[in-house]
Amino acid sequence: MSGALAVRPRLGKRFIVAIGSPRLRRCNEMGLNMAITELESEKALCRNGKQTVVKVFLEDPGRWEKSMEVDRIVDMKKAAEKLGRQKIDDFLKRSRVKLEGDELYLEKVKDEADRKMFEPFVKEVRTKWLLLEKVPASEREEVAASAKKENVVTEWDLLEFDEMYATCGKCGLSWDNKKGCVGNFGPSGSPVPDLAKKYGLSLLAKVNELAEQKKVLTSKDADEILKEVKVLREKAPGESKVIARRIEGTLNRLEAMAKCAKDYNVGFYFF
Secondary structure, X not given: OOOOOOOOOOOOOOOOOOOOOHHHHHOOOXXXXXXXXXXXXXXXXXXXXXXXXXXXXXXXOHHHHHHEEEEXXXXXXXXXHHHOHHHHHHHHHHHOOOOOOOEEEHHHOOOHHHHHHHHHHEEEEEEXXXXXXXXXXXXXXXXXXXXXXXXXXXXXXXXXXXXXXXXXXXXXXXXXXXXXXEEEEEOOOOOHHHHHHHOOOHHHHOHHHHXXXXXXXXXXXXXXXXXXXXHHHHHHHHHOHHHHHHHXXXXXXXXXXXXXXXXXXXXEEEO
C-alpha cells in the first residue's frame, strides 16, 4: 500500500517528503484521500522503479559498513578564509547555488574548475545509508529486509518531480486526470458519508472507518462503489443544489478510481 512518509535523511538529488508519487503532495492533509494498489498491475509504469531498491538506512550497518554512502561536503567557512569572500560570492552568483550555513555538498558544484577549487576544503562524512550496488548480490535481499519501510529508497524515489509527473501522465493507471493514481476524496466535513448512510450505501457510508482500518478493498468492491456513486448522483439534486455541487468532484474521482480498479484488476483504499 502506498502512503505518505516523513522527511528522511538527505537522499542526494533532493529531499524526499512523500514517497510513492508526486500526487501525494497535492492531497488535502486535513481531509480524506484515496488510491489504488497500483503495484499489483504489471502495466503500472512506476512498478519497476518502485520495486528496485537503491539504498537503505540502518542505524547499525554492522558488517555492511563498507557499503555505506559517503557524502563529500565543502567547508565553505574555511574556503572563504583561504580563497576570499569575493571569490565565494562570485561562485554562488555564477552557479546559482543557494548556500545554507557553512557547508555545501560537493555534488551541487557542477563546474569542474569550481570542483577543483573546493577540493582542498572537502571533508568526507560516512552516512548510515547503504548503497545496494556495493552490497554483495547474495546479501542484498537481507539488507533491504533489515531496514524499516520508511528507510528504503527506490529508483522511483530518486526521480526528479518532473520525471515523476511525466511518467504518471503516460500511465493508464493514472486515474486522477493523468496526475497520478492517488487523489483527494474530499474535506474532513464532506457530506458524502452522511448522505451514503441516509440512502443505505454501505461502502461510502464508512469510508472514514475504512481509512482508519487501512483496509484494502478489491476490484469487486469497485463495482459496489460505482453503484453507490450512481445513487448519490440521482439523490443529490433532491437534497439541494449546493450539496450536489459540493459532492460532484468527489463522485467524479470515486468513479474514475473505481473504473480503474476494475479495468486493471487492482485494489483500492482510503487514507
